Amino acid sequence: MSNRFEGKVALVVGGANADESQLLGFAGLAGLEIARQGGKLVVGDIDDEAGNRSVNKMKDEGLTADYVHMDVTSDSDWVNAVEITVSNHGRLDILIMAAGIPDSGETIETTDVDKWRRVMDVTNLGMFLGTRAVVDPMRKSGGGSIVLISSMMAKVVRDGANAYATSRAGMTHFARSAAVQYGSDNIRVNTVLPGWTFTPFTANAFDEEWAERLAKRVPLGRVADASDIAGPILFLASDEAKYVTGSELLADGGVTGWIGPMD
């Protein structure tokens, strides 16, 4: 297990929060684990402070990691990040695309058009541009694994997350579509659907009292941490999942299978 990613090169986008002295993001932790398990890592994000800090700590640990600034809604940023990855390491085997932003919390009638577009663009335009940018180098590497970080909101909805839930449901079908198109190139495309997780993304929304309330709706009885979601991401990224493509991997503690408490 410890050299699971030996010989692999990974681009992890939205993976800036990989500094273990701070709250970890799950793509951040997945990237760190890929580097610790023998892989070569390039982290892309808009959060340069967190990205550089995380990568510098990895270098201090003797790991192979670089940081590149990129906005997932920019085609040229994707092209640049992929070029840097391939020129530094000669190949590209894994893309983890985790960039996301929260929704406005409003109703359909009051949602601002620009806000709707931004949520959809970061997720849906981002996954499209990212997949398009990595397919050719992955083909040249003999195949690859694209892991799109979606949400349990691809399966269920809640108030005030219209664009978010819609964009996440779109990831499922995009992954299927890409899986069908690139199966003959041995490029696998899957989504991970996390449930409620303590990360920088939710740090402002979840206090302890809120987490206790949420936990009552989780069959496993607790809100997740980054390691609960990094595991499924790493599985799909690795050769252990070599026959898995076009699938959704729910990592929600059972939430979406439960109608809820009967009291």
Ligand SMILES: NC(=O)c1ccc[n+]([C@@H]2O[C@H](COP(=O)([O-])OP(=O)(O)OC[C@H]3O[C@@H](n4cnc5c(N)ncnc54)[C@H](O)[C@@H]3O)[C@@H](O)[C@H]2O)c1
């Ligand atoms: N934490 C949860 O409860 C939860 C649950 C389900 C899904 N998700 C999704 O998982 C993904 C990862 O989130 P996380 O919880 O690990 O938190 P995180 O904050 O560590 O990850 C999100 C990252 O996306 C980056 N980002 C935002 N916009 C970007 C852009 N335009 N270009 C490049 N990078 C951008 C952020 O800077 C951040 O580093 C997000 O897409 C989030 O929506 C989170």
